[in-house]
Amino acid sequence: MGEGLRDARNARGWSQERLVREIGRYGRQHMTEVASPASLHVYVSEWENGKRRISPRYAAILRPLLGLTDQELFGASDSQGIPKADGYADLLTRIDSASSVSLTMVTTFKQQTELFRTMDRQLGAAGLVDQMTGHLTALEETLNFAVLPDARRPVAQALAAAATLGAWQALDAGAIERAWRNYELAKRAAQEAEEPMYLAHAMGEQAYVLCDAGRPDTAVALVREAQRAGGGHISPRLRAWLCATEAEICAKAGLADECRHALDSAANYLPAGPDARDPDMLSIFLNDSHLARWRGNVLAALGDDDAMGSLYAALESLDPTFIRAESGLRCDLAQAHLARGEFDQAQEHLRSARLLASRTGSVRHRRRIDQLRQGL
Structure with a gap:
């Protein structure tokens, strides 16, 4: 019963003590009464060991703290609470x-x-x-x-x-x-x-799940299939996004030549001008500045010296509201500095990335930060 809670806590690098502090902080911020720290220590231990069931009051706190659904917290059915016809x-x-x-x-x-x-x-x-x-x-x-x-x-x-x-x-x-x-x-x-555009976009994003799972070759095949599924019905900006996605995943698959070709295709498809939002696909944000960041990410993965200029240019022009994007960009810069043996600069960017990842609760970015820290 408590495995979901323990796994989510560990994924964030939180100790039980840190989780207790976060529950207390949440209670103060939302004027919600919670138990004392000593009692919460007992609760957390018993929740994770399956000796105490998480009450609805604490489930309502843990869900937003850890980004979990009830099903993930304690294995409740997806359909729990949904009336049936x-x-x-x-x-x-x-x-x-x-x-x-x-x-x-x-x-x-x-x-x-x-x-x-x-x-x-x-x-x-x-x-x-x-x-x-x-x-x-x-x-x-x-x-x-x-x-x-x-x-x-x-x-x-x-x-x-x-x-x-x-x-x-x-x-x-x-x-x-x-x-x-x-x-x-x-x-x-x-x-x-x-809607071929919506299908292509979902398939393109889904490729990242495979890539993160250690199957970049299958992910490359999926993102290429996404481009075929969209056919001639997708917008130039979405086409550019799919090519940039292909480039990123090709880099992780070790397909350097195909990666560079996909980057060039992304630049060719991308409409000119500062506008980033695709009116036909509102989830797509991509202009020259965003593509420069993406290019830097890809080149850093390939160990290319040209990555540095693209990444710092992207950092300078990044919209300050894109908090998670900045965390990823800082990781890219750390990776580029590590490839050059510049450990102090890499450490500095990783510290910034960790702070940003903590603000957004990004487990995915934290995992990447931990992987990069192993190179220091």
Whole structure:
């Protein structure tokens, strides 16, 4: 019962004592009464050893602290608490409710996703786990009981966008299985919505799960399949994003020539100008500055001396609200300095990266920081 809690705590590099302090801090900030530190020490130990069940009050604190769902905390069913349609009258009520979802309501769903995307970018994913879980559940329930294609497609498109964001947040929080399942949900929704761009984007992001798991060759194949799935229906900016993704994963697969070719393709597809947002795919932020950072990341992975200039240029122009992106950029700079034997500079960037990763609760970045520290 307590393995999920222990694993999440360890993934953040927190001791039990640190978790106790974080629970106390959360209680003070949110004016929520919690037990004394001495009692919390006992609770945490007993939670992790399966001797005490996590109460709903403490589950509500641990979820945003660690970025976990109830299922991940103590193995509850995904469907726990969701009422099931029981009998024809109840079924028809749900169908009627889903069919009455107007375009205005779909727009509201999309606005919620956009709000969560902004909060995630600035504050990190962990604190959004409850909101995102509820958001995806509401969209799934609406789609499950919508009948005709004209009613289903707009909801499916909204679900594809939200599930892809939820998957990336789960990956960042270290919830790998949830990330994978959300990507699969996003792909199914995109296919039902007949939206090749949303399908290609979900597949491209899903490739990172495989890459992080140590299967870069399979990840390269998936991101290339994403480009084929999009065909001629995807925007130039998304095409550039997919090529840059391919370049990053090729670098990790040791495919240097293919990596450089993909980087060149990304630069060729990327529309000129300072605009970063893709109007056809709002989850894509990519302009020359972002691509310079990406190029630096890729070249650093290849051990190329040209990485340094691209990375420092990207750091200078980075939007200060992209907190998680800066953490990743600092890791890239540390990697580039390590390749040159410049250990003091690498150490400095890793310290900054760790602070930023702590602010956003990024397990993924913390794992990379720990790997880079081994080279010091």
